[in-house]
Amino acid sequence: MEKQILQQEIRETLNITQKYDGMLKEANDAIFKYKPTYLKRILLILLSIGFFWIDNKFNLTFQAVWLGIVVAIVIGIPLYIIVRIYGWIKHKESLMRFKKLKKHAEHFLESNLEGAEIPKVFCNTNALNRFTHYLDNFLAENLKECANLYHREQENEKILQGVQTLRNEIIEAKRAAQLAAEEAASAHAAANEASYYAINAADEARSSRHNH
Numbered sequence: 001m002e003k004q005i006l007q008q009e010i011r012e013t014l015n016i017t018q019k020y021d022g023m024l025k026e027a028n029d030a031i032f033k034y035k036p037t038y039l040k041r042i043l044l045i046l047l048s049i050g051f052f053w054i055d056n057k058f059n060l061t062f063q064a065v066w067l068g069i070v071v072a073i074v075i076g077i078p079l080y081i082i083v084r085i086y087g088w089i090k091h092k093e094s095l096m097r098f099k100k101l102k103k104h105a106e107h108f109l110e111s112n113l114e115g116a117e118i119p120k121v122f123c124n125t126n127a128l129n130r131f132t133h134y135l136d137n138f139l140a141e142n143l144k145e146c147a148n149l150y151h152r153e154q155e156n157e158k159i160l161q162g163v164q165t166l167r168n169e170i171i172e173a174k175r176a177a178q179l180a181a182e183e184a185a186s187a188h189a190a191a192n193e194a195s196y197y198a199i200n201a202a203d204e205a206r207s208s209r210h211n212h
Contacts, residue, residue, distance in 0.1 A: 020108060
């Protein structure tokens with residue numbers, strides 16, 4: 001495949017994969033995300049309403065405060081249960097919509113990639129963007145060279161990730177060792193202090209017996 005034809009093929013395939021990514025994002029955005037912070041705000045509002053209602057009926061005393069709390073709890077608990085049930089129903093409905101949209105996105109990708117010259121293993125936005133970079137910057141001249149460069153970069157990234165993980169583990173181990181050393185030093189100081197007081201107590205006891 002000539003370079004210009006390959007570049008055109010990559011652009012067309014990239015356009016398809018980007019649309020697929022957008023469809024997947026739409027599917028993920030369709031998932032209902034339950035936020036319990038809303039319930040806390042609702043309960044605080046109810047508590048304030050309870051205080052306001054009690055304050056209008058009675059003078060704001062210690063008893064009125066407790067009555068306000070009771071009013072908020074009596075109203076808040078059923079409302080909390082209703083909101084949780086509503087959230088669970090919405091979450092289930094959104095999961096069904098997510099599965100439907102994801103299936104549609106996968107069908108779109110498969111149907112548009114039929115007969116594509118580029119192997120399906122490389123038919124993703126990340127790989128195709130890199131292939132475009134290789135070709136535009138004369139790092140590769142054909143599909144095979146693009147694939148070889150891509151695989152080498154993937155392997156290098158895995159090695160770098162492994163090195164970074166190892167580095168993080170070493171840092172955590174050093175922190176743990178430092179913390180253990182500090183705790184040991186603190187325990188040693190406490191033991192020395194206890195020993196000092198024990199010796200003084202023994203000396204005082206001997207001195208007391210000697211005086212008697």
